Amino acid sequence: MKVFDDKHIKNVVFVGAHNSGKTTLAETMLFEAGLLNRRGTIEDKNTVSDFHDIEHERQASVFATPIHTEWRNYKINIIDTPGLDDFIGEIISSIRVGDTIATVINGRHGVEVGTEIIWNYIDKYNKPTLFIVNQIDHPDCSFDDAYKSIKNLVGNNTVQVQYPIQIDGAQCIIDVLKMKCYKFGTEGGKPEKLSIPKEEKIKADALHNELVEKAAENDEALMELYFEKGTLNENEMRQGIKAGMLNHDLFPVFCVSALHDMGSGRIMGFIDNVAPAAADLKPEQSVEGDTIVPKVEAPTSLFVFKTLYQPNLGQVNFFKVKSGEVTVNDKLTNARTGEQEVINQLFIMDGRIRQAVQKLTVGDIGATLKLKHTETNDSLYSGNSPITIKPIIYPEPRINRAITVGNKADEEKLSEALKRIHSQDPTVVLRYSKESKEQILSCQGELHLAIIDWMLKHDYKLQPIYSKPKIKYRETIQRSSTANYRHKKQSGGSGQFAQVHLKIEPLQAGMPEPEGFNIRGKEDVALPWGGKLVFYNCIVGGVIDARYIPSVMKGVLEVMEEGPLTGSFIRDVRVLLYDGKMHPVDSNDISFKIAGAHAFKEAFLNANPKLLEPINELTVKVPEEMIGGVMTDLQSRRSIIQGFDNLDHYQILKCTIPSAELFGYSTDLRSITQGKATFSSRFSSYQPVPNNIQKELIKAEV
Incomplete structure (x- = not known):
């Protein structure tokens, strides 16, 4: 070729x-x-x-x-x-x-x-x-x-x-x-x-003159020529149109x-x-800050913009040559992984048909097979100086589903299949939630999900099962409370003994240090799931040995990982360990961890515990004539309208909405607006759950 x-x-x-x-x-x-x-x-x-x-x-x-x-x-x-x-x-x-x-x-x-x-x-x-x-x-x-x-x-x-x-x-x-x-x-x-x-001549001449003026506006030399001649010839117009297109004008x-x-x-x-x-086109800047010179003499750089898996072929990577040229058997380096790839084959792809070529030069688009360490958005380069093309920023997913398979033996196969689908389409995201112990599949909409489902069933012979993901609630308290717990166990030989007295309080930003206690130490713990635990050692007189204090905190954290209301994470609590007892023989770390856990749980349940739910910021772009139906639906989902912006004949509606109410929203919005509205959402904060809903959620856990 x-x-x-x-x-x-x-x-x-x-x-x-x-x-x-x-x-x-x-x-x-x-x-x-x-x-x-x-x-x-x-x-x-x-x-x-x-x-x-x-x-x-x-x-x-x-x-x-x-x-x-x-x-x-x-x-x-x-x-x-x-x-x-x-x-x-x-x-x-x-x-x-x-x-x-x-x-x-x-x-x-x-x-x-x-x-x-x-x-x-x-x-x-x-x-x-x-x-x-x-x-x-x-x-x-x-x-x-x-x-x-x-x-x-x-x-x-x-x-x-x-x-x-x-x-x-x-x-x-x-x-x-x-x-x-x-x-x-x-x-x-x-x-x-x-x-x-003849009947079209006046209209055509007017449009021709408008085209001449628009073409002339994009080039100073053409503008001077236009003023001089009053018009431009066809080649001059082409030159001006190209300049205008390149300027995005x-x-x-x-x-x-x-x-x-x-x-x-x-x-x-x-x-x-x-x-x-x-x-x-204007030269691009690499991630390293260098100019990628679009010349055949420059070092080779390729940008992989698409990955496809085909039966009997395996992985096909599509790329654009951004600089230099690429030939069969070239050895290029992946800028992300540092791994070397050998370009064993080069193709021009026309749908399913591939034509082998020996070389592709700067500006061309081609494909290669079976690269070992390369994915969509990767850059390949020659020479010793890395060339990383700026990656594509993909939009966040709009819907989430928990996904599993009926046959436990197929779970690993499902994960591998979804990783491959993500490789083809980076807007498909798979993650495992340690909190809910679910695999969460995220994508752009119900139709997108239907295509993923089709691929899993037809290409990978799997039978996926989808469900509503568990909402990541949080638990906290609304007032202070005290509790004490004595752990005592005797079973022959050394036993177990520990007693702790705790006070717990809601943790708020900027609150003063607790009064009335002799604070001997303080641990400020940023929790992996958000929020904080502040733990105070207020033990005096050596009633609990200092070596057991961390065990009490471990017991507290153990309960915070599975709250007593719904099993959700606990956040934003401060704990004061102010008294207790120990035994010279039977006390040990495990005893104080157990005592700390029981005391904290009892105090928590007596501190007017409250469920918090994740709240999202939602932005909906909707035609003006359809705003009423969208607002009615959002109000039924416990949303709070924050404001509106106008954009041409669209309304940009902004609101906050509980994450739990977003399930199925993509489908409902499409139905309400005949597919003419779009939305995006992102996590904002945790807010208290209404009392009636909290009772239902706790009842469901019993």
């Missing part, structure tokens, strides 16, 4: 909401380039990019899939991404390595919530972006409304390059960059090039019918002639 240099490699990522037509457009572009003799369809389950069994079953993209085509001496790498935000990890990783983002808009619906979510990441990474309004030949398409929605999303820097019209029942596209009218037959394909109809808008192959060739021509190549 021909090796392309960085000036002739275009990396384009197709993003957009579900059912916008990304996969169909990618298939059509491969067909237009002559790489396919026949276009596949999603319904026939034979498209190049949607090749996984789960994608065939759901008839929707689940994974980001790299494919490529060649067009007029350029190599175009395309990454076809899913449209649902449950698979945001696949989308973000693709955006990260894209040079141009092609955002596909369903012309019947305009910008949808999925597009808005994706746009936030495009904007964050400052990526050159073009918009493509699809389904222009559908009776319900409204290009003007779709264009307005794009303008509402990204602002006044949008600019029309094309718009659709009908002429004598035939679908046409007016192109105001080339000032041509493209007329398509019923089968699409190569259009007839016509002059712009200009967003050209095109139109197509991907299904009927209308306008896709023109999109490919624009990608070739105008869209930024890898060589045009």
